[in-house]
Amino acid sequence: MPETFRVGLLGHGTVGSAFEALLGERADAIEPITGTRPEISGVLTRSRSSFEEVLAGSDLIVELMGGLEPAREYVLQAMRAGKHVVSANKQLLSQHGEELWAAAREHGVQLRFEGAVAGVVPVIRVLQESLAGARIERVHGIVNGTTNYILSEMAATGISYEQALGQAQGLGYAEADPTDDVTGKDAAAKMAILARLAFSTPVHIDQVRYEGIELITADDMAYARDLGLGLKLIGTAERAGDGINVRVHPAFLYAAHPLASVHGPFNAVTVESDAITEITLSGPGAGGPQTASAVLGDVISAMIPPATTPEATEELPIVEDVESAFYIHLEVADRPGVLAQIAEILGLQGVSVKSVVQEGLGADARLVMVLHPLLESRFYAALRMIGQLDFMRSPPRAIRVIDEEFV
Numbered sequence: 380m381p382e383t384f385r386v387g388l389l390g391h392g393t394v395g396s397a398f399e400a401l402l403g404e405r406a407d408a409i410e411p412i413t414g415t416r417p418e419i420s421g422v423l424t425r426s427r428s429s430f431e432e433v434l435a436g437s438d439l440i441v442e443l444m445g446g447l448e449p450a451r452e453y454v455l456q457a458m459r460a461g462k463h464v465v466s467a468n469k470q471l472l473s474q475h476g477e478e479l480w481a482a483a484r485e486h487g488v489q490l491r492f493e494g495a496v497a498g499v500v501p502v503i504r505v506l507q508e509s510l511a512g513a514r515i516e517r518v519h520g521i522v523n524g525t526t527n528y529i530l531s532e533m534a535a536t537g538i539s540y541e542q543a544l545g546q547a548q549g550l551g552y553a554e555a556d557p558t559d560d561v562t563g564k565d566a567a568a569k570m571a572i573l574a575r576l577a578f579s580t581p582v583h584i585d586q587v588r589y590e591g592i593e594l595i596t597a598d599d600m601a602y603a604r605d606l607g608l609g610l611k612l613i614g615t616a617e618r619a620g621d622g623i624n625v626r627v628h629p630a631f632l633y634a635a636h637p638l639a640s641v642h643g644p645f646n647a648v649t650v651e652s653d654a655i656t657e658i659t660l661s662g663p664g665a666g667g668p669q670t671a672s673a674v675l676g677d678v679i680s681a682m683i684p685p686a687t688t689p690e691a692t693e694e695l696p697i698v699e700d701v702e703s704a705f706y707i708h709l710e711v712a713d714r715p716g717v718l719a720q721i722a723e724i725l726g727l728q729g730v731s732v733k734s735v736v737q738e739g740l741g742a743d744a745r746l747v748m749v750l751h752p753l754l755e756s757r758f759y760a761a762l763r764m765i766g767q768l769d770f771m772r773s774p775p776r777a778i779r780v781i782d783e784e785f786v
């Protein structure tokens with residue numbers, strides 16, 4: 380194997396430039412995993428280099444130009460030249476996927492595209508590899524971060540669709556021309572790709588029915604809130620009779636639904652199959668550095684033979700003492716000064732109390748507290764001291780609390 384692995388980069392915009400930066404940062408860490416050091420060997424933009432030059436000098440092509448042509452032609456030419464290709468181009472794959480996958484098979488190269496659907500959420504890999512043996516019944520999810528941000532803001536603050544869209548554009552979550560996102564077309568392209576993988580049948584974007592969020596009003600959101608419902612732009616690909624149905628539309632969800640808690644520019648995809656029940660994957664749905672991370676993962680996969688677990692490259696210590704938040708449940712004699720003594724012990728160990736509930740139980744009382752995160756060693760030191768107090772009616776009970784708040 381050559382000492383360097385040459386990556387030709389087509390496109391140097393939001394994702395392309397983030398990809399080049401990430402590859403530079405991670406090259407030292409990738410070399411021991413793959414046996415070769417990846418480097419950018421050429422970059423193509425409208426004003427930089429030529430495709431022929433980039434192709435000739437590379438072992439693998441990363442296509443981050445977007446659009447249909449010349450991206451399609453370049454990807455085909457690269458595969459014909461025996462080079463693996465990594466792309467994040469959902470429009471290309473949802474319209475010309477069959478032609479491109481056939482070319483990859485014919486030329487014995489990989490065409491990887493994790494970044495094309497749900498940003499960094501590894502749903503392509505999960506469908507193609509982890510769940511390759513499962514008969515999938517349904518894939519549904521929130522696959523467009525822009526619309527999810529807009530709907531989340533409308534729900535949280537009561538602002539109009541137009542105001543939320545303006546906010547999304549200001550934060551860089553929506554493009555100057557947001558048509559593909561807000562009409563559901565972007566999500567439709569992603570659902571066509573997911574359906575193709577889930578059901579092993581060709582699915583073109585033209586076969587996906589889609590509706591967008593442009594007609595949603597602040598009133599819809601207010602009523603939904605009163606009814607305990609949240610509104611999301613949901614993509615669904617499912618078996619229907621002998622065939623499949625693939626669609627994108629706004630839909631209300633009850634609060635307990637796994638997709639209801641996905642807020643802001645996040646994406647989430649739920650895969651359902653009798654064999655696995657249900658798996659939900661979620662994470663950032665777009666963004667330069669995030670998508671670049673998915674693209675780099677694909678490049679590394681293409682660099683190493685499949686199904687190998689590389690040698691461990693690190694020797695990281697196992698850290699035993701970590702921070703956790705705790706719930707504690709204490710049964711105590713109901714007499715003056717009990718709470719003060721417990722508070723003193725907690726204070727000495729630096730434990731800070733988030734909430735307390737006290738309940739009388741005849742001559743006894745029950746104290747339930749939720750504590751802010753602290754080192755477990757300090758918490759257990761405090762708990763041991765509390766357990767020795769003479770007014771304790773039973774050993775104290777403690778359960779960890781995961782108090783992370785998801786955006």
Ligand SMILES: NC(=O)c1ccc[n+]([C@@H]2O[C@H](COP(=O)([O-])OP(=O)(O)OC[C@H]3O[C@@H](n4cnc5c(N)ncnc54)[C@H](OP(=O)(O)O)[C@@H]3O)[C@@H](O)[C@H]2O)c1
Nearest residue numbers: 390391392393394424425426443444445467468665666670
């Ligand atoms: N942005 C995201 O968060 C995101 C997330 C997931 C997937 N993606 C996908 O990733 C791809 C790239 O998106 P992006 O946001 O990085 O796009 P972008 O910022 O518009 O960058 C596109 C790049 O491609 C180059 N390019 C376009 N057409 C070209 C042509 N005909 N010849 C040579 N160079 C050409 C542009 O060159 P110039 O600089 O000369 O114009 C630019 O450098 C798209 O397929 C997109 O759907 C993006």
